[in-house]
Amino acid sequence: MYELPVRGETLAEQIYRQLATEILSGSFAPLDRINIRQHADEIGVSVTPVREAVQRLVSEGVLDATDKNTILVPERNEPEIQEIFDIRRRLEGDMAATAAPLLDESDDVFLKKTHGSYLDALDAEDYKTALRLNSLFHFRIYKRADLPLRLKIAESLWLRIGPTLRHMYPTLQRDRTDHRRHEIIIECAARRDPVSLRTAVIGDLNSSQLALNRYVGDQTGEHRRSPSPRRMR
Structure with missing residues (x-):
């Protein structure tokens, strides 16, 4: 679904696709924290495109943002x-x-x-x-x-x-x-x-x-x- 690259996509879109693929395949467990700065360091990019990708996933209800600005993988009831x-x-x-x-x-x-x-x-x-x-x-x-x-x-x-x-x-x-x-x-x-x-x-x-x-x-x-x-x- 999200594995194939799309021509002309921005860096933030590439990171979004990568994160979506990992979330879809269960690389993250419910209640895992998403560390934006750590991920940016690991893939060698600035924090900005990673933050944009994560915020998009939050807006889509895929991830949760807490009152303390922590990004979590939600636990479904x-x-x-x-x-x-x-x-x-x-x-x-x-x-x-x-x-x-x-x-x-x-x-x-x-x-x-x-x-x-x-x-x-x-x-x-x-x-x-x-x-x-x-x-x-x-x-x-x-x-x-x-x-x-x-x-x-x-x-x-x-x-x-x-x-x-x-x-x-x-x-x-x-x-x-x-x-x-x-x-x-x-x-x-x-x-x-x-x-x-x-x-x-x-x-x-x-x-x-x-x-x-x-x-x-x-x-x-x-x-x-x-x-x-x-x-x-």
Whole structure:
């Protein structure tokens, strides 16, 4: 989604894309601090473009700014997860249905290959890679719908939930039958059937939300760690 460079983008936009990719793939955990000066030093730029990129992510609701000017990766609660997934079901279901008749054999091959790599990443407990592959799998379909405004909203929602999703995967691993959801999506995409592909995508989102709710439930009553500085790569 954010991995490929865009011609003519500013330094702040490049840094935004880099941070968005890291957030989406779960490089940051909920409650991690974002150190603007540290990141600027690490990539060899001034503080200004990094601050611009971070402020953009704050304005999009991806990061939080506290009263003490601390930038945090937010921790999502169940009501927030419910709202995000309610929107995603409608939005991503519509894009999948629109994309269905526009898919071709190259998409079928990509989906099968990406799903296989996704399962390999889960078997290796490489959840960062699994999360990245999962996003590539879904957005291969959504981009075919050619609905740029909806696509942008969907990307923003994925960014909001990315850090929490990363920590969901060990919980999801306890029920490997959930991965059948991707296989159903592949089958429906190959049939170019809008109705069944919409249903398959929504079913996959339902499974993810259930796993997220289990993860949030597992954290209830546990000691919450204090926010600590996070090295930005």
